[in-house]
Structure formats: C-alpha cells, structure tokens
Amino acid sequence: MTSTAQQDPARTGLRPKSRRASRFLLLVAALVVAVVASTWLAVSIGAVHVALPQAWGIVADRLAPGLVPRTWTPVQEQIVWEFRLPRALLALLVGAGLAVVGAVLQALVRNPLADPFLLGVSSGASFGAVLVLILGASALGGLSLSAAAFAGSLLALGLVYLLAQRSGRLTPSRLVLAGVALAYLFQAAYSYVLQAAQSGRAAQQVLFWLMGSLGGARWHLLPLPAVVLAAGVAYLLLQHRPLNALAAGEESAVSLGVNVNRFRLTLFVLTSLLVGVLVATSGAIAFVGLIVPHSARLLVGADHRRVLPVTALLGAVFLQLVDIAARTVNAPQELALSIVTALFGVPFFLWLLRRRSVDRAVSVT
DSSP: OOOHHHHOHHHHTHHHHHHHHHHHHHHHHHHHHHHHHHHHHHHHOSSSOOOHHHHHHHHHHHHSTTSSOOOSOHHHHHIIIIIIHHHHHHHHHHHHHHHHHHHHHHHHHTOTTOOTTTTTHHHHHHHHHHIIIIIOGGGGTTOOHHHHHHHHHHHHHHHHHHHTEETTEEOHHHHHHHHHHHHHHHHHHHHHHHHHOSOHHHHHHHHHHHTOOOTTOOGGGSHHHHHHHHHHHHHHHHTHHHHHHHHHOHHHHHHTTOOHHHHHHHHHHHHHHHHHHHHHHHOOOOSHHHHHHHHHHHHHOSOHHHHHHHHHHHHHHHHHHHHHHHHHTTTTSOOOHHHHHHHHHHHHHHHHHHOTTGGGTTSOO
16 A cells, blocks of 8 residues: 555655746746846947847847848947947856856855955956056966966965965955955055056056956957856856855765865866956956855755856846946946946845854855
C-alpha cells in the first residue's frame, strides 16, 4: 500500500519546490521583459525625438532590410543605430557585469558590504586605464586599455586580500578598511597623473569618464565585454555549489571538498578581469555591485544558482534606467553615472549598515 507521505505531494515537499521553481521562472521572464522595455526606452529618448515604433523600426530594418516601412529620417537612423543602441547595450553589459562581480565578492570575502568600488578594485582598474589614456600604451609596454585596467584591478584586489588577513584569516573590518584605504591610494595616484597631464581638456574628459559614462559606446567596443561577461557568468553558474559553500564559511567549503585557495585565486582573477574590461569601457561606476546583489537575494534567497542570473538581469535594468536618468535629468548636459547611482546607493548602504542581521546577508539558507 502506498504511504500517506507518498500520496500527499505537499508533505514530500514537491509542491513547495515546484512553486519556488515557477516563481523563479516567472521572475526571470519578468526581468527579461524589463530588459527589453528599458532598452526600447533608452534608444527612443534623447535630444532628438524618435518615437518608440520608429526606434525599433530602425533596428528591425537594419537587421532585416525591407521588413518594416521606413517612417524615419536618415538622421534619426544614424542616431539610433550608431549611438543610442550601442550605448543601451553597453549599459546592459556593464550593469550585469558589475552586479555579478559584487555578488561574487560578497560570497568570496563573506562581507555584505563588499563591492568592486568599496574594495578598491574599480579604483585600481581606473588607475591602469588612466595611465594608458594619458601616457599612451607605449608607456606601459604596449598594454591595451582593457589589459591595463585588468592589471590594475588584479593588483588592487590582491593587495586588499593580503592586507585584510589576520593570522591567515580574512577579517571583515580589516577588509573594508584595506579596501577604502587602497581606493583612496589609487584615486590619489590617477589624480596626480591627471594633474600632471599637459592637456587640461583631455584630463577633464578623462575625469568625467572616471565617474562613469557610456557616452563613448560604439559597436566595436561591445564584443570584448560581451564575450568576457558571457564566459564569466557561465563559469560562475557551473560553480554555484562551491560558491554556496564558500559563502557559508571556509570550514564548510573544505568539508565539502572545495579547494578553497585555488577557488579563491580563480575568483580573484575572474572578478578582476570582469572589472578591468568593464571599467575600460565605462569608467568606475559606484554602488551597482552593492545594491543589486542584495536586492536579488531578497527575491530568490542565497543560492547562487538563482542569485547570479537574477543579479545579472537586475543589474542590466538598473544601470539602463540610471543611464536614461543621467541623460535626461539635466539635459542637454549629461550627468556622470556615479552621481545618479549614489542617490540610490548611499541610503541603501546606510540601511545595510544598520541591519542587525547584516552578517548573515550572504549565508546560504
């Protein structure tokens, strides 16, 4: 005879798991719709008015000529295809990448306040990028902008990791203090380079870019961050179990067979690569890696198999909307992205500091 527990799915836990899976799929679908809608809005808004149907008609015509009747001018087509669409796509890539890096760093160092900006990683990447922009690639042995930014971010993250250790263990308070100190150090370093630059106008342009700007987005800049982000997220999704174990504690990870030192080193290199490539295209953008991962965990819990895709989609939508605001709030003058993200990030940061359960924010439930 079949037992009562076998006959009742609710007792076996099948229904709750099924409901959680359904809610997760619905959330992902809703976020995908939000990504498309925010991108549609981004390519339509600007100094030159382009109606929503026209904006996507231009995109459709470029992808499949003759598919839709032409109701737009050549100027509108050039603006949408050459400037606004690459910018919108870059916003998606940078937002998703910074958010995912923030989620990984919070699990890696088991500190809910960790993000690329706070730990000095973005400042290190900015320092490498500024050296190339101001001094030229030849001054750094022919390093490209992305390579120099990667080297700077890897240097910063390695120094933070070394300085934050005490008796061979990471200390959360030392981690934040080391990150803040190194962030100021790298900022002072690239500020000196900018001040010493002979061209004041070039220095001003680089300084604005350092605060976060997608104004230089072009089609040729998209393939590298797209490939690196796709490969990085795919690898992290495959490693969701070790990430969960590491977030629960080093002892738990070791007991589950995770080679903690090797895994940490891999994550250090991967996150540095992501930050370096993204900073090279957009400058340093604050708070994305702090706000978005916590928002994702509030929606789906702490399992990285769900946290990572939701974080990527949320980050893409968030930065897309931030960029729209940066272009329109003070039009025709454009605001730096970090100014807009700070309006959301500072209150969130203060709220996070006041939470009594902050130390459990990245633990696996």
